Amino acid sequence: MALHPKGIITVNVDKFHETFLNNNGYAWTIHDPINGEESETIGILSRLAERPFLIKAHGTIGKKIVRKIGVPLQKHLTLQVASNNCRTAKNRIGKAINVDRAARLEERFGIISLEMKATEIPLLLEKAASIPGSRLIKLIDECISCDIGIRKRAYLDVQLLGTVGKRIAMNYIYEKVVGKLRTIGSRRCRSREIHDLSELTYSLGSIGLREPSDIRRLADMLLDITENTRECEIVAHALWALFSIAGYVDGGRLKGLRLSGYLKNLFEHRDFKAPKERCSKYLDALIARVDAEEVS
Numbered sequence: 001m002a003l004h005p006k007g008i009i010t011v012n013v014d015k016f017h018e019t020f021l022n023n024n025g026y027a028w029t030i031h032d033p034i035n036g037e038e039s040e041t042i043g044i045l046s047r048l049a050e051r052p053f054l055i056k057a058h059g060t061i062g063k064k065i066v067r068k069i070g071v072p073l074q075k076h077l078t079l080q081v082a083s084n085n086c087r088t089a090k091n092r093i094g095k096a097i098n099v100d101r102a103a104r105l106e107e108r109f110g111i112i113s114l115e116m117k118a119t120e121i122p123l124l125l126e127k128a129a130s131i132p133g134s135r136l137i138k139l140i141d142e143c144i145s146c147d148i149g150i151r152k153r154a155y156l157d158v159q160l161l162g163t164v165g166k167r168i169a170m171n172y173i174y175e176k177v178v179g180k181l182r183t184i185g186s187r188r189c190r191s192r193e194i195h196d197l198s199e200l201t202y203s204l205g206s207i208g209l210r211e212p213s214d215i216r217r218l219a220d221m222l223l224d225i226t227e228n229t230r231e232c233e234i235v236a237h238a239l240w241a242l243f244s245i246a247g248y249v250d251g252g253r254l255k256g257l258r259l260s261g262y263l264k265n266l267f268e269h270r271d272f273k274a275p276k277e278r279c280s281k282y283l284d285a286l287i288a289r290v291d292a293e294e295v296s
Helices: 016-023 038-046 063-070 089-109 118-128 134-142 148-159 163-184 191-204 212-227 232-243 251-259 278-295
Strands: 007-010 029-031 053-056 076-081 111-116
Touching: 016 053, 076 089, 076 118, 089 111, 111 118, 134 148, 134 163, 148 191, 163 191, 163 212, 191 212, 191 232, 212 232, 212 251, 232 278, 251 278
Parallel strands: 007 053, 029 053, 076 111
Antiparallel strands: none
């Protein structure tokens, strides 16, 4: 559940999932397409995006569900519990069938089969809820590409991530930016460093978080970045990103930043073409926006 799935499709015939959901306060749609009415099944499928769902497939997943879940072709993962290693004819045949089925699943539906021991599965899920994988890291690297077309595509792909994916991306980008700023220390950033850090900061504002706690965390992250760099372009992107989440920004922290005169003393990098006062104007506008949000 830490992965915030959009839904669960299970072949189990018991009520384990329903019991867990009900006892822990999850308001999920629960449906049994085998024993339910056809019209009810169609209605459930048409509303999958509205709230999390549990579908009791009871041994098979009907064609209507597979079209809904597997199209357009995209990457999914199925976990298979590894069988014992006894070298019997039955095990060899079973292994060959599983290999063939895995190949067909990946070719037809983009479903990758991962075979592992049952005891390893909880650890895998725990890591998946907090650690970025290679595909996500590659996507974030594309957010700082010099090719604007690649960057725009990457921003859109980040917005398509689920709740947990967005959270992991946010934390990874933040650590990447702040870690680099700490490494740079008091020296001036080079042109390439400014480009990368400002684009990463910009991408933070493009994630499109849904959970209020994540949005509040993002607001604090962007203020951290603002307070830890002397480069106008990075600050400008951080302040821009804060506009879309003004209702979650600490107004007192913003006003303290203005009173300190920190932004007015920023050094202007030679490659930053905007007027010197741009960041100060952004800050004043953001403070006014935050004040207006508090009043409303």
